[in-house]
Amino acid sequence: MLKGIKITLPLIICTIYNIILESPAYVKYFLLFIFLREKFLTKDDIFNNRIL
Numbered sequence: 001m002l003k004g005i006k007i008t009l010p011l012i013i014c015t016i017y018n019i020i021l022e023s024p025a026y027v028k029y030f031l032l033f034i035f036l037r038e039k040f041l042t043k044d045d046i047f048n049n050r051i052l
Contacts, residue, residue, distance in 0.1 A: 020028060
């Protein structure tokens, strides 16, 4: 079971990485926006709809 997980996890990461690399620029900026929003804002800000 663990061997299967260790093999599939890098495969999933590589697949997502390739999708991001081959996607247009607006998709990359959208994913970057989501990542930064989750990183720098608290859950209270998200639940209070302070983000547009």
